[in-house]
Amino acid sequence: MVEEVPWADGKHSLTKAYMIFLARWARKLSWKETAESFRTSWDQVCHAVQFVVDWGLAHRTLGPISAIGVDEIQYAKGHKYLTLVYQIDSGFTRLLWVGQERTVETFQAFFAMLGTEISSKIQFVCSDMWKPYLHVVREKCSQALHILDRFHIVAKMNAALDDVRAAESRKMAQDGHEPLLKKSRWCILKRKTNLTSQQKFRLRDLLRYNLQTVRAYLLKEDFQRFWDYNSPTWAGRYLDFWCQETMRSRIEPMKKIAKTLRAHRELILNYFKAKKQFSSGVVEGLNNKVKVTMRKSYGFRTFRITELALYHALGKLPEPKLTHEFF
Numbered sequence: 001m002v003e004e005v006p007w008a009d010g011k012h013s014l015t016k017a018y019m020i021f022l023a024r025w026a027r028k029l030s031w032k033e034t035a036e037s038f039r040t041s042w043d044q045v046c047h048a049v050q051f052v053v054d055w056g057l058a059h060r061t062l063g064p065i066s067a068i069g070v071d072e073i074q075y076a077k078g079h080k081y082l083t084l085v086y087q088i089d090s091g092f093t094r095l096l097w098v099g100q101e102r103t104v105e106t107f108q109a110f111f112a113m114l115g116t117e118i119s120s121k122i123q124f125v126c127s128d129m130w131k132p133y134l135h136v137v138r139e140k141c142s143q144a145l146h147i148l149d150r151f152h153i154v155a156k157m158n159a160a161l162d163d164v165r166a167a168e169s170r171k172m173a174q175d176g177h178e179p180l181l182k183k184s185r186w187c188i189l190k191r192k193t194n195l196t197s198q199q200k201f202r203l204r205d206l207l208r209y210n211l212q213t214v215r216a217y218l219l220k221e222d223f224q225r226f227w228d229y230n231s232p233t234w235a236g237r238y239l240d241f242w243c244q245e246t247m248r249s250r251i252e253p254m255k256k257i258a259k260t261l262r263a264h265r266e267l268i269l270n271y272f273k274a275k276k277q278f279s280s281g282v283v284e285g286l287n288n289k290v291k292v293t294m295r296k297s298y299g300f301r302t303f304r305i306t307e308l309a310l311y312h313a314l315g316k317l318p319e320p321k322l323t324h325e326f327f
Helices: 016-028 031-037 042-059 104-114 131-140 150-174 185-189 197-206 212-228 232-247 252-263 265-273 281-296 303-314
Strands: 067-076 080-089 092-100 124-127 145-148
Touching: 016 031, 016 042, 016 303, 031 042, 042 303, 067 281, 080 104, 080 281, 080 303, 092 104, 092 281, 092 303, 104 131, 124 131, 131 145, 145 150, 145 265, 150 185, 150 212, 150 252, 150 281, 185 197, 185 212, 212 232, 212 252, 232 252, 232 265, 252 265, 281 303
Parallel strands: 067 124, 124 145
Antiparallel strands: 067 080, 080 092
């Protein structure tokens, strides 16, 4: 015969109050530091976090949700990725879903968990250009305004500019020319406002030369004006003009960027249709917190432990109410 007591749960060897106490400290410290501070084991801290997370997921209120952001992040070596879905409503952000890998099936599982009723009321979705995400959003959330990730567009353009610089630098070295592009990488990739005094002088000298790298840099800087527009119509006209000029540049990496922007034109302009209220900035900030959470424990060995830690740190899950609290 088994007798139920109100301060314990199932076959846990710890009381509810103590598990919640450990879990709260595990949110502030690493799990190892929590175990050492309170003279218990790492496994007991893990069990405490699992209890709090499982209870929170079972009792959290999902809806209503008006805006979500989806992104992937590498959590282990060997191209092991997580799909992370966040709620990014104005004034309230939290982690909604952690999925293994970055596939169509993974993202579809999120919408299956969310349910048709809540999914149908989502108004905005922010994502990058990853094709599985684009496909699932069209299929499961077609009523929402799909906004492409500004951060990834800028990152792709910087990567293209760096490819141009590296290729031209190698060619100049092979042809025996003066190494004009040596130590110029961050001069052309960083924002002007972030350049050091020395980098500003280096960039000024570099702009005097008629190099492919310089022309690519000027195209990148011209594109920054695109984000200053407020009207989707005028933004679209400037985007078309920039792509046309870039296609005439005969700089292949930049032409590839222009083709990508043309292919996703409508999704990019949705940023302006949403009145610039939603962007990837919130998602990138949450991704940084994810990296900090994983770094605190020097990485997690299994997906399950990673999932528990991320829900615990970013899920804003409810906790069981207790008669007595530790202070």
